[in-house]
Amino acid sequence: MEALKFLRPGRVAPFTRVTWPPPGQWLAAAAPPELCRSGVHALLPDVLATWIAQELWRVELDGGQELAPGIVVAARGRLLGRVQAWSDETAREFARACAAHARRHTRGLAAEYAADAAAAAEKGVAGDSATRVGYMAARAAEAMTPGGFAAERRWQSRWLADRLGVPTR
């Protein structure tokens, strides 16, 4: 199956620090796939906004299973190609879109969260800062409506998938 993977510069996995081999070469896990413990992990477009990092890659998984919402795990996987549309500029666009979306329907404390997100959006880069703006905007949404956090994250992930041209389910 095909999925997506955010990596740090140099094809480094954000949590395990494993360096993925060049595109086309398989990365095999040492143990059977288990959520957040072993196996090659990748994303479906539904949850892109939560896991942003500097590089976004299309990956092929050998028999991947969705073990948590939007998270697929397999015994092995390989990079197919970089999603070139994901860059610092796209990250700033994303951050601005998140902030603007949150500001449209917030007031009181939530509006303050949204304003913080808007202020941070201009410094957004494809690494951590765009992620933080998305998080702040989602917190603003939650401050307005219970369940707003998850709904805002879904909206953000759809925005990213549309902007980056990756197919959604």
Next chain:
Amino acid sequence: MSVPELTCEELVEVVTDYLEGGMPAERRLLFEEHLAFCEGCQTYLEQMRETIRLTGTLMEDDLEPSARDALLGVLRDWKRR
């Protein structure tokens, strides 16, 4: 309905469990979701990893005798408390 998440303080409390692999999958997922947006906790985790790496490679002969004696003194005092 509140958002299921870890705070920075909670992350610091459970970082050893995370590094030792002793955390249930759902908790690890929350831990990593927090790391994804929190630069401070990313730095903290890196520092913990580096500390473990360095102390794991430290051998008795690597220490100056005075440093070894000072360290043993601290440990003896700590044990008496």
